Amino acid sequence: MQKDFLEVKSLYRKSEEYVGKKVCVAGWIRTARISKSFGFIELNDGSFFKNIQIVVDENKLDNFKEISKLAISSAILVEGELVKVDNAKNPIEIHATKLIVEGDSDSSYPLQKKKHTFEYLRTIAHLRPRSNTFSAVFRVRSVVAFALHKFFNERNFVYAHTPLITGSDTEGAGEMFQVTTLDMANPPLTEDGKIDYSQDFFGKPTNLTVSGQLNGEIMALAFRNIYTFGPTFRAENSYTGRHASEFWMVEPEIVFADLEDLMELAEDMIKFVINYVLENCPEEMAFFNSFIDKGLFERLDKIVSSDFVRITYTEAVDILLKSGHKFEYPVEWGCDLQTEHERYITEEVYNAPVFVTDYPKDIKAFYMRMNDDGKTVRAMDLLVPGVGEIIGGSQREERYDVLMDKIREMGLNEEEYWWYLELRKFGTATHSGFGLGFERIIMYLTGMSNIRDVIPFPRTPKNAEF
Amino acid sequence: MQKDFLEVKSLYRKSEEYVGKKVCVAGWIRTARISKSFGFIELNDGSFFKNIQIVVDENKLDNFKEISKLAISSAILVEGELVKVDNAKNPIEIHATKLIVEGDSDSSYPLQKKKHTFEYLRTIAHLRPRSNTFSAVFRVRSVVAFALHKFFNERNFVYAHTPLITGSDTEGAGEMFQVTTLDMANPPLTEDGKIDYSQDFFGKPTNLTVSGQLNGEIMALAFRNIYTFGPTFRAENSYTGRHASEFWMVEPEIVFADLEDLMELAEDMIKFVINYVLENCPEEMAFFNSFIDKGLFERLDKIVSSDFVRITYTEAVDILLKSGHKFEYPVEWGCDLQTEHERYITEEVYNAPVFVTDYPKDIKAFYMRMNDDGKTVRAMDLLVPGVGEIIGGSQREERYDVLMDKIREMGLNEEEYWWYLELRKFGTATHSGFGLGFERIIMYLTGMSNIRDVIPFPRTPKNAEF
Numbered sequence: 001m002q003k004d005f006l007e008v009k010s011l012y013r014k015s016e017e018y019v020g021k022k023v024c025v026a027g028w029i030r031t032a033r034i035s036k037s038f039g040f041i042e043l044n045d046g047s048f049f050k051n052i053q054i055v056v057d058e059n060k061l062d063n064f065k066e067i068s069k070l071a072i073s074s075a076i077l078v079e080g081e082l083v084k085v086d087n088a089k090n091p092i093e094i095h096a097t098k099l100i101v102e103g104d105s106d107s108s109y110p111l112q113k114k115k116h117t118f119e120y121l122r123t124i125a126h127l128r129p130r131s132n133t134f135s136a137v138f139r140v141r142s143v144v145a146f147a148l149h150k151f152f153n154e155r156n157f158v159y160a161h162t163p164l165i166t167g168s169d170t171e172g173a174g175e176m177f178q179v180t181t182l183d184m185a186n187p188p189l190t191e192d193g194k195i196d197y198s199q200d201f202f203g204k205p206t207n208l209t210v211s212g213q214l215n216g217e218i219m220a221l222a223f224r225n226i227y228t229f230g231p232t233f234r235a236e237n238s239y240t241g242r243h244a245s246e247f248w249m250v251e252p253e254i255v256f257a258d259l260e261d262l263m264e265l266a267e268d269m270i271k272f273v274i275n276y277v278l279e280n281c282p283e284e285m286a287f288f289n290s291f292i293d294k295g296l297f298e299r300l301d302k303i304v305s306s307d308f309v310r311i312t313y314t315e316a317v318d319i320l321l322k323s324g325h326k327f328e329y330p331v332e333w334g335c336d337l338q339t340e341h342e343r344y345i346t347e348e349v350y351n352a353p354v355f356v357t358d359y360p361k362d363i364k365a366f367y368m369r370m371n372d373d374g375k376t377v378r379a380m381d382l383l384v385p386g387v388g389e390i391i392g393g394s395q396r397e398e399r400y401d402v403l404m405d406k407i408r409e410m411g412l413n414e415e416e417y418w419w420y421l422e423l424r425k426f427g428t429a430t431h432s433g434f435g436l437g438f439e440r441i442i443m444y445l446t447g448m449s450n451i452r453d454v455i456p457f458p459r460t461p462k463n464a465e466f
Numbered sequence: 467m468q469k470d471f472l473e474v475k476s477l478y479r480k481s482e483e484y485v486g487k488k489v490c491v492a493g494w495i496r497t498a499r500i501s502k503s504f505g506f507i508e509l510n511d512g513s514f515f516k517n518i519q520i521v522v523d524e525n526k527l528d529n530f531k532e533i534s535k536l537a538i539s540s541a542i543l544v545e546g547e548l549v550k551v552d553n554a555k556n557p558i559e560i561h562a563t564k565l566i567v568e569g570d571s572d573s574s575y576p577l578q579k580k581k582h583t584f585e586y587l588r589t590i591a592h593l594r595p596r597s598n599t600f601s602a603v604f605r606v607r608s609v610v611a612f613a614l615h616k617f618f619n620e621r622n623f624v625y626a627h628t629p630l631i632t633g634s635d636t637e638g639a640g641e642m643f644q645v646t647t648l649d650m651a652n653p654p655l656t657e658d659g660k661i662d663y664s665q666d667f668f669g670k671p672t673n674l675t676v677s678g679q680l681n682g683e684i685m686a687l688a689f690r691n692i693y694t695f696g697p698t699f700r701a702e703n704s705y706t707g708r709h710a711s712e713f714w715m716v717e718p719e720i721v722f723a724d725l726e727d728l729m730e731l732a733e734d735m736i737k738f739v740i741n742y743v744l745e746n747c748p749e750e751m752a753f754f755n756s757f758i759d760k761g762l763f764e765r766l767d768k769i770v771s772s773d774f775v776r777i778t779y780t781e782a783v784d785i786l787l788k789s790g791h792k793f794e795y796p797v798e799w800g801c802d803l804q805t806e807h808e809r810y811i812t813e814e815v816y817n818a819p820v821f822v823t824d825y826p827k828d829i830k831a832f833y834m835r836m837n838d839d840g841k842t843v844r845a846m847d848l849l850v851p852g853v854g855e856i857i858g859g860s861q862r863e864e865r866y867d868v869l870m871d872k873i874r875e876m877g878l879n880e881e882e883y884w885w886y887l888e889l890r891k892f893g894t895a896t897h898s899g900f901g902l903g904f905e906r907i908i909m910y911l912t913g914m915s916n917i918r919d920v921i922p923f924p925r926t927p928k929n930a931e932f
Contacts, residue, residue, distance in 0.1 A: 002724075142624040149615050162922065165712050230697065231697065255512070420592075461667060462669040
């Protein structure tokens with residue numbers, strides 16, 4: 001049955017092939033203007049951002065009366081002739097000769113033509129993918145995911161599936177969700193009155209992972225170049241538009257490779273993804289550029305044609321101190337850079353993407369490689385105009401002794417890291433990796449400003465609907 | 467730095483380009499046979515299944531003594547000439563002129579050359595990807611993942627990311643993991659002494675999903691054709707070689723499409739994936755065919771060249787009853803088919819993949835479309851020789867009233883399904899979808915018989931190591 005119905009995408013992309021011929025399509029009514037004997041239906045079949053116009057005529061359709069009463073969102077099957085029209089916006093339309101109602105609708109349909117707020121649309125997440133904006137966002141999300149897979153696959157990276165349920169806490173920090181099958185109302189206790197986790201499903205306490213990196217390093221030290229791409233979790237009680245409790249992350253890890261290689265990889269990846277989405281989603285991107293973020297194309301073009309700047313954290317701090325600019329958070333060497341600082345550097349100083357490297361060791365994670373100065377680590381953040389930080393990564397500490405000292409110094413449980421340490425014992429090698437928040441790049445590419453609007457069914461504090 | 471080191475894969479695939487030239491590689495010593503003044507090192511750099519042979523000669527290398535003592539798994543950087551050799555197995559080798567030790571190793575390295583059991587290798591999951599078998603398995607896993615993305619992308623399917631943390635139980639069944647941030651030792655209680663889930667992170671009890679299907683249907687009814695590909699969870703206390711607590715699933719959902727379309731999609735997908743992996747992993751697949759499953763190529767070739775059989779459940783039961791074969795579990799109309807029954811049909815009766823359709827409604831899920839007979843639903847399972855069921859799917863119940871009756875009949879909470887029901891109210895349409903257990907297909911393609919050996923870091927009852 002499905003192959004009887006051409007995709008609207010094909011009608012547009014290969015219109016020469018179909019004009020003048022009988023075609024069948026199936027889709028949902030987006031809008032309809034129907035008078036007594038004649039009318040127009042805008043049909044969307046989900047295969048394409050644009051609608052196809054269906055011309056309905058009393059003289060050609062037995063059930064014209066039924067048709068004229070159809071509500072928005074009704075599903076219909078249409079047969080008719082594809083006709084070329086002298087209209088730049090809608091160069092083709094279908095003159096219907098048969099129209100079957102597959103599933104009707106009524107006036108209670110919550111997604112009427114009038115403009116709704118994004119906030120309201122979140123409450124009807126089961127219908128919002130049918131709106132222009134969310135149809136564009138979620139298709140771009142899909143295309144960017146494919147672009148990333150293609151990018152890494154072409155470079156012979158192995159796609160590594162790292163576990164989500166974990167018995168350890170990757171970064172030695174971060175608030176995590178606990179995973180359990182114990183009866184919370186009546187948990188088993190040990191003799192001294194504590195929860196008896198030996199009776200939990202995995203025989204110990206487990207959480208949802210905040211990063212696949214440590215497992216990714218295992219895979220990289222076998223396959224040279226790998227990446228992960230999957231969900232990660234943060235149980236942070238953060239209500240900002242930039243944080244979700246469940247989000248996707250891309251984490252490449254490369255071996256016999258230092259921070260310079262890593263920055264090159266990040267730059268290539270960002271440029272590849274931008275070019276790919278511009279090429280493969282022209283209609284959606286034009287929509288964002290017109291209705292969501294008027295400077296979008298300019299901003300993306302700028303990035304694709306820029307050489308990304310590379311400065312050290314120390315240089316960045318100098319620039320900020322000498323800028324004379326008054327920041328809400330004062331700057332001094334050793335402080336973490338705030339979004340206002342990051343944006344000042346990438347927007348005001350360079351107006352280009354900027355890698356900032358070699359951060360003070362005290363504000364970075366234990367696994368980052370110590371520099372010879374004993375004060376900084378071989379970390380990098382990529383800052384982009386309009387957003388700030390979009391990627392964070394580092395060269396990893398590959399020296400067993402240095403890593404062990406760091407684990408002890410930070411009070412981490414070295415027994416939990418036995419296998420991570422062993423990677424440094426049996427053929428250790430220079431290696432580096434970064435994490436890209438997948439939703440961050442989707443926000444960047446679409447101009448959408450709330451992370452809840454780039455995830456089909458977002459999870460945030462107090463919200464796990466749908 | 468990384469680009470200084472050619473991938474071993476390139477040396478093999480483009481050997482004509484490099485023979486006679488100076489090349490640099492970086493990798494790990496798999497084996498070494500070194501005498502007083504001369505020797506051979508088998509180097510693997512992770513980019514390729516095969517090793518490259520490094521010839522080391524006292525006369526050419528200052529540090530020959532150091533080299534001769536290197537333990538298996540040491541990481542080294544090698545410069546030398548690529549030389550063509552008259553040896554079908556190893557047509558090229560590198561005559562080293564420089565060799566730098568990047569990270570040494572010692573005799574305590576647990577992955578020595580002798581053959582280890584798969585069980586033992588699971589206890590060193592941080593090193594097993596460096597063995598031949600697991601290097602091959604995890605690369606095939608990666609390549610199959612890409613093949614699936616490519617298959618669906620070429621067909622204009624939207625890749626939909628459905629949430630893992632869920633407030634509902636998709637199938638109205640299945641044992642789930644609970645996700646919480648409450649303090650289990652001291653949870654907040656309501657006035658009547660129950661756990662106060664309003665204080666939990668999401669304001670209500672939440673679990674890890676067992677399927678993305680219901681959310682997938684939302685996306686399909688906007689985009690026509692979609693698929694999910696991500697982790698799913700089952701908190702089953704099952705210790706078999708076929709069940710893991712965390713595994714990946716592929717779930718396409720297609721609209722204006724019935725069960726016939728769905729079976730065609732499944733058949734096309736399986737054949738595409740087999741052809742893709744045979745073409746893109748010839749070395750790995752030859753290894754599996756030689757050392758893991760001697761009938762592998764024959765079995766896969768057979769599938770690719772077969773037309774998949776389609777029979778109804780009722781026909782299948784007839785065949786089993788008339789077969790005269792003695793089964794451990796007796797067969798009668800209405801019973802669920804056991805693996806022995808499934809394998810008898812696909813192996814003994816047809817010796818080909820078989821779709822079994824139209825199962826009794828009482829053994830299938832609430833969302834499957836009721837047939838006119840009132841006794842069966844429009845479900846399908848795909849059975850393949852050697853494994854049994856590999857795919858399960860159905861046409862979905864798209865009729866609001868029929869679905870509502872079913873939800874009530876099965877005692878499900880209709881309020882929880884409000885949005886799922888609304889999809890049937892606003893432009894409902896014929897649609898269908900299936901689930902493919904990703905690990906099942908990897909097992910099928912590699913001949914590996916335990917699911918723990920096709921997941922890099924498996925989670926099973928009492929086991930969440932690494």
